[in-house]
Amino acid sequence: MQRYGMLINIRPEKIEVYKELHAAVWPEVLKMITECNIRNYSIYLKDNSLFSYFEYIGNDFDGDMALMAADPITQKWWDVCKPCQEAVENRKDGEWWANMLEVFHLD
Numbered sequence: 001m002q003r004y005g006m007l008i009n010i011r012p013e014k015i016e017v018y019k020e021l022h023a024a025v026w027p028e029v030l031k032m033i034t035e036c037n038i039r040n041y042s043i044y045l046k047d048n049s050l051f052s053y054f055e056y057i058g059n060d061f062d063g064d065m066a067l068m069a070a071d072p073i074t075q076k077w078w079d080v081c082k083p084c085q086e087a088v089e090n091r092k093d094g095e096w097w098a099n100m101l102e103v104f105h106l107d
Contacts, residue, residue, distance in 0.1 A: 001039075002061070003105065006052045006097035007088055010045065014084035019045070021081060028073040036064040050085070052097060 010018055022043065033041060037058030044051045058064050068074055082096075091098035 002056045003102055004052075004054050004056060005100035005102060007100055008050050008052075008097045009048050009086040009088055010050050010084055011086055012048055015045070015048075018050075018081065018084040021084075026073065026077055029077045032068055032071050032074050036068045038064075 037056055039055045039057055041054035042052065044053075056064075085096070087096055088098045
């Protein structure tokens, strides 16, 4: 199992919309997340930042993320959520949510 932390900004005027969307995530999106071996997934809000945490239990993260990205329902979900978000400036090329380095963990 691999833990992931990711960061993105949220547009202040879209915070309530984003919270409403995530209070009722589409069932097909939840199913795809599970099928792509993601577990224990959370998104936290602080001021104008979103932090996500999840655990990946599969063997091919890039392949599973490509499968998710190819899913038409997931693409529609992202089309609804993306206008609420604003990428952080120091993200790597190709990232929307910026990957973070885990520096400490305690079970």
